[in-house]
Amino acid sequence: MPRHASYRIIERPDGRFDIAVTLAGGGTHVREGLVNPVDVQTALAMLRDLMAACGAVLVEAEALSLAAE
Numbered sequence: 001m002p003r004h005a006s007y008r009i010i011e012r013p014d015g016r017f018d019i020a021v022t023l024a025g026g027g028t029h030v031r032e033g034l035v036n037p038v039d040v041q042t043a044l045a046m047l048r049d050l051m052a053a054c055g056a057v058l059v060e061a062e063a064l065s066l067a068a069e
Helices: 037-053 061-068
Strands: 003-011 017-023 028-034 056-060
Touching (some): 003 037, 003 061, 017 037, 037 056, 056 061
Parallel strands (some): 003 056
Antiparallel strands (some): 003 017
């Protein structure tokens, strides 16, 4: 079974975005203060590439919870 990490995009009251990534082992890391959706997508693309290089898959947290149902 491949390792995975899940992410959530959080829209802040100031209009910026955060990406919270939870690793399969339970640790959570947050990238804060992304200015717009383009920056979010760029950060996610980079993260997907890094995870793939480590043999892991990046999955949106909501999609992961729906798949478990």
